[in-house]
Amino acid sequence: MVTKTPLKRLNILTLGIVCFMGIIVLRLLYLQVIKHEFYNEKSQNQINKVYTIFPNRGQIFDRHQVPLAFSRPVFSAYAIPTQIKSKPAFARQVAAITGQSEARVFSLINNQLAFIWIKRKVSPEMAKALQALELEGLNFVQEDLRIYPQHDLLAHVLGFVGIDNQGLGGIEYQFDRQLQGAPGRIVLEGDPLGYRLVTGKRQTRRQLDGGDITITIDSYLQYVAQKALEAGIAENGAVGGQVVMMDPQTGDVLALVDSPAFDSNHWRESTDAIRKNSVVTDVYEPGSVFKLVTVAAAINEGLVTSRSVMTVPETLSIGGRTIREAHGRATGETDTRSVSEIIEKSLNVGTSLLAMKIGHQRFYRYITQFGFGAPTQIEVPAESRGILNHVSKWSKPDIAMISFGQGVAVTPIQMASAVSVIANNGVRVKPRLVWKIAQPHSLAMQAVPIKAQGRVISEKTAKEVKAMMADTVRQGTATAAQIPGYTIGGKTGTAQKVRVGGIGYEPGKYIASFIGFFPVQKPRVVILVIVDSPTKSIYGGTVAIPIFRQIALATIDHLSIPSDQWAPGQRAQWVE
């Protein structure tokens, strides 16, 4: 039998200890060198207690600093289920006040969670009633509730926010970063139980409150326009409508109405279809209003003047398609028409002939220069570019159809912007909805500049088209738009409603519209009124003009627009 000597045993023991120490050293190397960052972060997370300070969301004002959206403090109720003594009793008492079912509240608290929301952003009365219960495990935290004091006025423009005050639509979504600001935080070094360490450091980062935004909308004009449109819709048995009011010189949108409206305070009660802003997202065939583009292009190219006379037959065949007038010729009426009459009487054939004179390429160029086929870049989300086929894809009759507003689809804001070009003596200005923005935690407001997008037609052409539009109101299809003392320029439009999906028309459904501006020489406002599927009458002249007139009268009063017809010192009696 071989016995181990003490020296050998000592060597083995030493080796064992060395190996053991080696393992410890390797493990330490692994933990402290290789996994250094991971464990360092873990320990910092244990030591550092982070408290977030939420910023106040910025306010939204109208152009006269009337608050349209701001936040007020409310309470939110939460529970700590582990602290609740009798969960069924808790559920019963809380449910009786919050209006939730007892089973629902019980399911929320029947667990061992450290935190669970019971009901967020409750009314002050409900908060008081809940606090009066003095239930163990029921706590409250103060949050901000976004409120829109004008309710359904401007909901499509302002949009709305989610439960955490994140912008979900309209200006609230588009300018969420500026409005939201940045949360601040306090970092304290403490022990795992949460007590602050005596030697602990304190780091503070102030919250940046959201910046305020001033929009170009005049809330009074918006109210007047919405009221007039809703009355018009009800009177004509229509399904909806839009109004856009713009200052043609600055591009400022003074009113933007989309009906039916919804209340931003209770946006969940409305459908997506109602919440979308049809003024920028939906397209329609403009019908006769588009004739203004055709005539402006023809005059600007020097092909005709407003006084040029041409032969305009009752029908026109082109590419196997027959173009007809909306209204038949009276007995004995001749085919000779001036260009001004083509607009005054809204003649489809005359406009088609003008478009063919202009030619495909040039006509397409004018259409795009007026802003069709591209978004206007107004400051609201989900803007449509409209539907305008490239000229290379036009079939033979397309040029004629497009000349009087068929086979082309535009958004209401594109239409208002295009007619503003004529009103602004040929210069296109980008529609502006946001006037001033303050960056987070800043009182200084930064103005959004007026953006001229170049000359589309000459000043002479614009003045000729304006005069034709004034004649349309004086003696043409829009005489109902006259207002004593003011020269109004305008054009009616009646178009079949395109089916959802864009193929074919909905039988018996029409879009009646009117666009006008005043005073003609230097227009202060352009007003577009669109009524969707009226049932009593289908024509822009009878459906949209009365709405336009009501808005125009209130606008004259509100903006103190002086008469352009009465002489100084003249007394004029205006009987409505």
Next chain:
Amino acid sequence: MLKPNKRRRFYVMVYSLSGIIATVGLAFNTASISLNDNIQKLHRQIKVVRDQNRELKAQLLQETRWSKLDAVATELGMARPKTIIYIAAHGYQNTTQAP
């Protein structure tokens, strides 16, 4: 080495000074605690007033919204006059003629 008398005086001075510093420190600390309390109380009051202000502003804006003012005006029988007499003061421009 200091003499016993001087040493005694030195220690009396040191202890007295320490006592004075401690008393002043304690007094300052006590005063600052109450000051801090007051500051915190004022901060809380400011916050309450600020919140009440926001609440009142919300109520005011709800009561002065256009639709509400319109409803009150209608209720009071206010209506746009049917006949308005205008006297044009200046700015005559005849734009009815085509350029």
